[in-house]
Every structure is written in C-alpha cells, then in structure tokens.
Amino acid sequence: MDTSKHKIDIDYVAQLARIELSDAEKVKFSGQLENIITYCEKISQVNVDGIEPMSHSFPFYNVWEEDTPESTFAVEDVLLNAPKADEDQIVVPRVVEE
Amino acid sequence: MEYEAVIGLEVHVQLGTKTKLFTRVPYAYGAEPNTLTNSVVLGLPGALPVMNLQAIRDSIRVGLIFNCQIPEICKWDRKHYFYPDMPKNYQISQYDKPICQGGEVEIELPGSARNIMGKHRMVKLTRIHLEEDVGKLTHIGNESLVDYNRAGTPLIEIVTEPDMHNADEVFAFLKSLRMHLLYAGISDCDMEKGQMRCDANISVRPKGERKLGTKVELKNLNSISGVCNGVSFEIKRQIESLESGQRILQETRRWDAEGGITISMRSKEMAHDYRYFPDPDLMPVKISKEWRESIRAEQPELPFIKQERFFQQYDLPYSVTSVICPDKELSDYFEEAVSLYNQPKMIANFIVNELLRELSVAGTNGSLPLAESKVKPHHLASLAKLVDQSVISSQIAKEVFNEIFKTGQNPEKIVEDKDLKQNTDTSAIEKLCADAINNNPKAVAEFKSGKDNAINAIKGQVMKASQGKANPKIIDEILRKLLA
Incomplete structure (x- = not known):
C-alpha cells in the first residue's frame, strides 16, 4: 500500500487526544493511522455522482421524547468519580483561558 | 481617512x-x-x-x-x-x-x-x-x-x-x-x-x-x-x-x-x-x-406587525404603541379592554400612565406581574365609559383607578360609595366660580389683560373647592361668561 501521500503528524494527533506516546509508539501508530487513511481513500475510486452523503447507515429519523422531567443523580453519587470535591462541586486545576 | x-x-x-x-x-x-x-x-x-x-x-x-x-x-x-x-x-x-x-x-x-x-x-x-x-x-x-x-x-x-x-x-x-x-x-x-x-x-x-x-x-x-x-x-x-x-x-x-x-x-x-x-x-x-406549516400557523402576531396594526386600527401614538406592543400579555390585555368599551386612546393611557406605574412599585421585589394585578381589562373598560359619559372627570378617574388597584372593586361601585360623581349642577358651579373670581384678583387681572392661561389658576381653585367633582368644561364656560 502506498502511504506516502498520507503523512500523519503524530505529535499533533497525540496532542489533540491528550495522550503521551513513546518514540516507539509514535512510529508504530503513525504507520497504522496512515494505513487506515489510505484504506479510506478507496472511496475516491468509486463513482459517487448523485449519491447523497449520509451520516448513519440506517434511515431512522426523529428518535425523541416529550419534555417531561425524570429523576436525577444524587450529588454524592456524582462526586464519586471526582478526584477532588469541595462544596458539592468538582475541583480541577485552574483552567481559565487568558 | x-x-x-x-x-x-x-x-x-x-x-x-x-x-x-x-x-x-x-x-x-x-x-x-x-x-x-x-x-x-x-x-x-x-x-x-x-x-x-x-x-x-x-x-x-x-x-x-x-x-x-x-x-x-x-x-x-x-x-x-x-x-x-x-x-x-x-x-x-x-x-x-x-x-x-x-x-x-x-x-x-x-x-x-x-x-x-x-x-x-x-x-x-x-x-x-x-x-x-x-x-x-x-x-x-x-x-x-x-x-x-x-x-x-x-x-x-x-x-x-x-x-x-x-x-x-x-x-x-x-x-x-x-x-x-x-x-x-x-x-x-x-x-x-x-x-x-x-x-x-x-x-x-x-x-x-x-x-x-x-x-x-x-x-x-x-x-x-x-x-x-x-x-x-x-x-x-x-x-x-x-x-x-x-x-x-x-x-x-x-x-x-x-x-x-x-x-x-x-x-x-x-x-x-x-x-x-x-x-x-x-x-x-x-x-x-x-x-413546519402547522407550527407556522400557531405563530402569534409579531410585535412590529402588531404595532403597525395598532397605528391603523386604534390611531394610537408611537409613545404608547412602543410601550404596549413589545409585550404580548399587555397588548392582549389592552385589546380585551377595548373589545369591552371602544375607547382605545383612553384605555391605552390608563395602561401606560397609571397601570404600569402602579405595577412597577407594587411588587415585593421588583414590579408586580400583570397577571397578579387586581385591575382587569373590564375595570378599565368601565372606567373609560364613566369618563366618556361625563359621570366622572378624568382627574377623578385617577383616584378611582387607584382604588380599583387596591381593592379590585368595580369602578361604578367605587364612584357610588365615595360619591365621586361629577357635578353638572350649573348653579352650584356658578357659585363656586364667582367665589374663585373674588378670591383671585391677580389671576383675574392677568386674564383680563389678555393672558388666557391665567384662567387655569382660577379653574384650579374651582376644581379644588368642588373636591374635583365639577365638570371642567362647564367651569370653563361659566368662568369665561363671568369674566367677559
């Protein structure tokens, strides 16, 4: 498979996903991701003139409910997953964007 | 540049x-x-x-x-x-x-x-x-x-x-x-x-x-x-x-x-x-x-379109429509009152000058919602009718309004109970006018020297003496007659 056209910027992808990769992993995953993209490129060899792009494989629409309130989680349960909590709120390192 | x-x-x-x-x-x-x-x-x-x-x-x-x-x-x-x-x-x-x-x-x-x-x-x-x-x-x-x-x-x-x-x-x-x-x-x-x-x-x-x-x-x-x-x-x-x-x-x-x-x-x-x-x-x-079209059919009349209609249909000024029309509840309230008694300008003025002012200071925190007002559209219709038919003066109407706002009573009953009917007894008013002329020589002199506005001071005295119940039109006629 010719992967030369689809060079992956592995550092950028890792940064977007907030994961740290070792040098060995970077090489390994770059190759795998490039293969995946090259595989997806096959679609460009197919004639898709006049075919509507679709976002789902089944023609289901309008799966909804009426606006009727149901039960909520108890605060104690919500905070079980929080690494740190204070005054019923989850505490995270300061994240103000400035 | x-x-x-x-x-x-x-x-x-x-x-x-x-x-x-x-x-x-x-x-x-x-x-x-x-x-x-x-x-x-x-x-x-x-x-x-x-x-x-x-x-x-x-x-x-x-x-x-x-x-x-x-x-x-x-x-x-x-x-x-x-x-x-x-x-x-x-x-x-x-x-x-x-x-x-x-x-x-x-x-x-x-x-x-x-x-x-x-x-x-x-x-x-x-x-x-x-x-x-x-x-x-x-x-x-x-x-x-x-x-x-x-x-x-x-x-x-x-x-x-x-x-x-x-x-x-x-x-x-x-x-x-x-x-x-x-x-x-x-x-x-x-x-x-x-x-x-x-x-x-x-x-x-x-x-x-x-x-x-x-x-x-x-x-x-x-x-x-x-x-x-x-x-x-x-x-x-x-x-x-x-x-x-x-x-x-x-x-x-x-x-x-x-x-x-x-x-x-x-x-x-x-x-x-x-x-x-x-x-x-x-x-x-x-x-x-x-x-989509069924939702469109339920759409209320939109405020700018309503305002245009209020100009045409009720001949109301911008100063009034710009207050009433942006508020759907208030414009519905207005139209309900007008449907009961067709005096749109007077009713609109009651709303803008009296009702909104009273509501703004009546709430426990902030203004009282219209829905909680004791003054209902039928009250304003009756009040407009009383003024229109000269039963009460527009000055007294404000007093009656305040009473409705407090009690929710019908204006007819308030006028009856408090004896607020306008006095149209010409001879009684003539007496009050004569007294006022005697007591206000300065205003009389000014009026006679051509200052037409001076008559208002004398009118005010007559109105005060009648406790607001004398018909202002009759006062005007009599004073002009006596001062002529």
Missing part, C-alpha cells in the same frame, strides 16, 4: 424547556450545584442521548419568526475539545446541517426623539443551530470548581451576517431579538442569568472598500450595555490602530467592563481543531412541510 466598522454577532439563547436537550433531567436556574445530572449529562460510558422534541419545536418556531429556511433534514455533530466544562470531551452541536438557514431580524434604530419612531431595517442571519450548553466553572485561587447543572441544556446559536455597522445597530438587534423570543415564549433572555450570551466579530475598513478588514472576536459581553460599550470601544481601538500605521491582529479579545477596555486573550499557538463528525448516537431530524 474615513473608516467603516463591520459587525457580526453570535448570540446564544437558552431555550426554556423543562428538561435538557438529550436527556430528561430537569433544568432550573439557581439549583444547588450538581443536583441536575445523570449518566448522559456526565458523559458516563454507555449513556445514550435522546432528543427533546420540545427543543426541536422551539427551534423551528424561532426559525419561522425570523423567516429562516427550515431544511427537511438536520443532524447532530460532535465538536471535540478538552475542557472541564464538558465531561465527555465533546459538545453535541450542529455543524453542516443546522436546523435553520438564512433569515433576517427586523430592527428599529433610535428615533430622533424618544416619542418618534426610528427607521426599521432587516439584519441578515447566516443560520441558527441547536446545541447543548456546557457546565459552569468558578475560578478560585489555583483551582476551578465545576457545576454540571447547566451542562446539556438546550441552546440556540443565532449567527448573523457581518451586517451591522455601529453599536446602535447592535443594541437594536439584541433588543429586537429579545422582544421576539419573549413574545413567542421561547426564553426569558435574561443576560444576567446567562440565558442570552453574545460574542461579536468586529472589523473596520476604509469607507467604500468592499473587502472586509481583519476581524477580532470580542467575548465576555455580559449585558446589553456591555455589548454596546465593548463594540464601541473595539471599533475606536481598531480605527486608531490603523490610523497610527499599525496592523490589526486576528485575535480574540475580552471586554473588561470595569476598565472600559478590550484585552487580548493570549490565544494558543494552534488554531482550534474541533474534528467535527456526525454523532453516531443520535439519528437525524426530519421536518416535514406539514409539520
């Missing part, structure tokens, strides 16, 4: 649904932190979002009010970013197939005086899409506190074309937007509660130039006056930069209301890369023509 500013807005409005956009957890402003969540709100693995039908209906209604196209299909996309206000690390929004496209908002620019109607024009919309709101962060010291109550509540984002040119137009746009959304019962649009939020894209260019200048995105505009002051400052800043030979940087700036300036927000080196893709958990929405 003369410069021209070009402004586009992105306005977020919280829909007033009872539950969130993709789960039936209730939402209420001011609830205790983290009490309005479940697995969908917290983005726990395996949670399945389900659309809120009312949020879809409301968004279609908004689109129809502003003459948007409602495409047959719209869909949901994930917008990815890492920030603790959104626990699943993506926000569900609409990217390339929003629920409303195009459209326009009619605005009214300031008139040359408060009682003169300003020019109207249309501001073009790009689109309106529906998305979920994020949680609320409070920053304390080196930490941030996260409350997910607001996360997942339905928001519409209204995006305008770069179609405004100064702060007055921006103000008029937000005012009109708010008026229409309140009218249709979509949202309370309270900026202090975050129910309406606004970002502005601002650029300047030499007048006559077609190409847009470099745009600055302005954030933290937390009130309507904040939007206007922020926009005005930013336009001035950009023009001054260009005039001193500097370039405008494409950046995001924050309005600092206290300092009255905009401050650059040190943006990250890399532009945002949201990696939008269709949300596989949510099926698209299909809006049939029949459904």
